[in-house]
Amino acid sequence: MTEPNEATPESRSGLAGTLKLIAVVAVLLLALLAAGFVLDLVPKEAIAEVATKVVLLAGIGVVTVFLVGALIGRGRR
Secondary structure, three states, X not given: OOOOOOOXXXXXXXXXXXXXXXXXXXXXXHHHHHHHHHOOOOOHHHHHHHHHHHHHHHHHHHHHHHHHHHHHHHHOO
């Protein structure tokens, strides 16, 4: 019999679940931005500026996740 205080595996998603949620939100925002571009609601200059910032932020995120993972992995040894 399991104890009532034990968390189920679904509720212990942790960092992976958070990163998936952030990725889903980012994809949805990019889809909205692309729809605005297709419908000519957003000018091309604004798209280029936002796309550059999104790529830079994604790069920062990837490097951050890599470094945090390396530090956590180093701490477990």
